Amino acid sequence: MTVTDTLPAPGPNARKPEPIVRVRDAYRDYPMGKETVHALRGVSLEIAPCDNVAIVGPSGCGKSTLLNLMGVVDRPSRGQVLIEGRDAGAMRDREATEFRLRHIGFVFQRFYLMAMLTARENVELPMAEAGVASAERAARARELLDYVGLGARERHRPGELSGGEQQRVAIARALANRPALLLADEPTGELDVRTGAEIIDLFRRLNRDGTAVVVVTHDAELAAAAWRTIHMRDGQIVSQPAR
Amino acid sequence: MLSRWGLVAPLICLGAPAIGGAQANQAATRNQTSIAIDERLADDAHLRVGDRVVLSAAPGVGVAGRGDTAVIAAITKQDADPSEVARDDYGIRLHLGDLQRLTGDPDRVHRFAIRTVGGPATDSVRARINDAAFGFHAYRSADVAVGTSRTFQVVSRFHRAIALITIVASGIFLLCILLLRVEERRRDIAALRLMGISRRSVVWSIVLEAALISLVGSALGTGLGWLGSVLINWHYRGVYRTPLAFALVTSHIVLVAVVLAIVLGVGAGYLASTRLVRTPPLTLFGR
Ligand SMILES: Nc1ncnc2c1ncn2[C@@H]1O[C@H](COP(=O)(O)OP(=O)(O)OP(=O)(O)O)[C@@H](O)[C@H]1O
Numbered sequence: 001m002t003v004t005d006t007l008p009a010p011g012p013n014a015r016k017p018e019p020i021v022r023v024r025d026a027y028r029d030y031p032m033g034k035e036t037v038h039a040l041r042g043v044s045l046e047i048a049p050c051d052n053v054a055i056v057g058p059s060g061c062g063k064s065t066l067l068n069l070m071g072v073v074d075r076p077s078r079g080q081v082l083i084e085g086r087d088a089g090a091m092r093d094r095e096a097t098e099f100r101l102r103h104i105g106f107v108f109q110r111f112y113l114m115a116m117l118t119a120r121e122n123v124e125l126p127m128a129e130a131g132v133a134s135a136e137r138a139a140r141a142r143e144l145l146d147y148v149g150l151g152a153r154e155r156h157r158p159g160e161l162s163g164g165e166q167q168r169v170a171i172a173r174a175l176a177n178r179p180a181l182l183l184a185d186e187p188t189g190e191l192d193v194r195t196g197a198e199i200i201d202l203f204r205r206l207n208r209d210g211t212a213v214v215v216v217t218h219d220a221e222l223a224a225a226a227w228r229t230i231h232m233r234d235g236q237i238v239s240q241p242a243r
Numbered sequence: 244m245l246s247r248w249g250l251v252a253p254l255i256c257l258g259a260p261a262i263g264g265a266q267a268n269q270a271a272t273r274n275q276t277s278i279a280i281d282e283r284l285a286d287d288a289h290l291r292v293g294d295r296v297v298l299s300a301a302p303g304v305g306v307a308g309r310g311d312t313a314v315i316a317a318i319t320k321q322d323a324d325p326s327e328v329a330r331d332d333y334g335i336r337l338h339l340g341d342l343q344r345l346t347g348d349p350d351r352v353h354r355f356a357i358r359t360v361g362g363p364a365t366d367s368v369r370a371r372i373n374d375a376a377f378g379f380h381a382y383r384s385a386d387v388a389v390g391t392s393r394t395f396q397v398v399s400r401f402h403r404a405i406a407l408i409t410i411v412a413s414g415i416f417l418l419c420i421l422l423l424r425v426e427e428r429r430r431d432i433a434a435l436r437l438m439g440i441s442r443r444s445v446v447w448s449i450v451l452e453a454a455l456i457s458l459v460g461s462a463l464g465t466g467l468g469w470l471g472s473v474l475i476n477w478h479y480r481g482v483y484r485t486p487l488a489f490a491l492v493t494s495h496i497v498l499v500a501v502v503l504a505i506v507l508g509v510g511a512g513y514l515a516s517t518r519l520v521r522t523p524p525l526t527l528f529g530r
């Protein structure tokens with residue numbers, strides 16, 4: 001099954017692929033009255049297709065801020081953020097929304113599933129927004145729920161699912177429009193160790209199947225499961241293994 | 244055609260219904276007086292059609308054995324007339340001649356009603372009475388009704404004002420609830436926006452939900468109102484023994500309520516959701 005079939009798997013002679021994320025000397029300042037909070041101070045990094053990156057660091061060091069820049073939710077105050085070759089800072093709101101819908105999957109700490117919708121309907125939501133026909137939507141939603149191990153729960157509403165199961169539905173939803181990049185901010189933050197481990201497994205599988213995964217986390221296990229760990233402190237990257 | 248029964252005579256006293264044989268024979272030899280009594284009287288005095296009673300124009304006289312014996316020929320139902328509701332006296336209807344004989348006032352009537360077939364006949368009858376009967380004036384019942392129902396119109400206007408205030412107040416209540424409901428979902432909306440759901444889709448879905456809530460709410464409200472009116476009517480019809488409807492759920496009221504609910508609901512949904520989607524999603528997340 002090819003759930004994440006946006007990109008071809010690199011063949012034996014493949015050259016080093018173009019990065020899907022390229023952050024160049026990015027700053028993000030928040031003016032707070034007379035003061036300015038420097039959330040990011042000159043961050044540069046690249047994320048390759050099929051990359052699996054964990055961003056770690058103390059609270060307030062700018063991890064979420066960086067993730068938001070990569071997710072085209074926020075713009076750098078200075079510097080450049082290119083996602084799949086497109087300048088995130090230059091996109092208008094409507095373009096950015098459309099871009100997020102089709103190219104980026106978001107996973108949040110608190111799942112944010114729609115309570116009135118069933119698991120399958122939640123997964124279908126981004127596809128409906130993208131204009132996918134309903135039969136195709138339903139089929140893909142089932143396929144994705146199978147992929148995250150919840151095929152039997154498609155008719156259940158979030159209230160009838162455990163935290164771990166809800167997070168898996170949220171991941172299925174994030175994959176709905178076959179994004180090349182999956183961004184997750186503390187995806188195991190609300191889960192116990194065992195369910196957290198299931199999510200870690202799922203990310204790993206997803207990444208093997210061709211999606212670039214970037215997680216921001218305080219969870220050592222989740223960080224250890226990534227191929228690369230980027231360490232941040234005070235709005236800067238302090239160590240970053242080569243990709 | 245003169246109405247079958249003369250006017251209601253409140254001054255008439257009703258004697259004991261049980262009548263001795265001599266009197267009964269005497270009554271039978273005469274042209275029998277037949278009367279109609281109203282339902283409440285029939286109930287309270289346990290009278291039925293065919294029973295004989297003694298009628299007298301002066302209090303106490305009937306009981307003493309004098310007065311006219313009459314047979315109950317009919318039992319009439321109360322009209323659904325608001326001016327009759329609070330009256331707890333009984334109505335008895337007599338043939339005009341019997342009434343005149345009983346009161347000792349021959350050739351005297353204060354009022355009488357004529358039933359016509361309607362249409363132009365009414366006007367021609369009126370014209371003829373007004374020409375022929377000196378000292379009489381014939382009115383259309385509708386004109387009389389306008390005069391006598393003025394008080395009720397005022398009361399009814401008050402009721403309408405109260406109903407309108409209630410509806411507007413509950414509409415504002417609905418507005419607040421919907422605003423709160425949308426406000427409660429700011430994080431959900433933020434997540435949707437981050438996922439790439441457009442502002443338009445978010446607003447549309449909230450407006451649709453608000454319209455649905457308003458529609459279901461007003462349907463429930465109408466049902467509840469209807470049930471309330473049934474109970475109120477059941478209760479007061481029993482208390483006042485009248486077929487009058489005390490509470491009405493009219494199509495007009497339902498229409499006003501439903502339209503108001505939907506307009507307010509959709510308006511509130513639209514306002515709240517447009518305000519939220521204009522806020523950057525990260526701000527909605529509480530950052
Ligand atoms: N909207 C904002 N306005 C002002 N300051 C902000 C805003 N967003 C973030 N900051 C500040 O920027 C800095 C980095 O915040 P960020 O959320 O990226 O930290 P983080 O590394 O994700 O922390 P945590 O691990 O606690 O989630 C913090 O000092 C924070 O207070």
Ligand SMILES: [Mg+2]
Binds near residue numbers: 064185
């Ligand atoms: Mg954070």
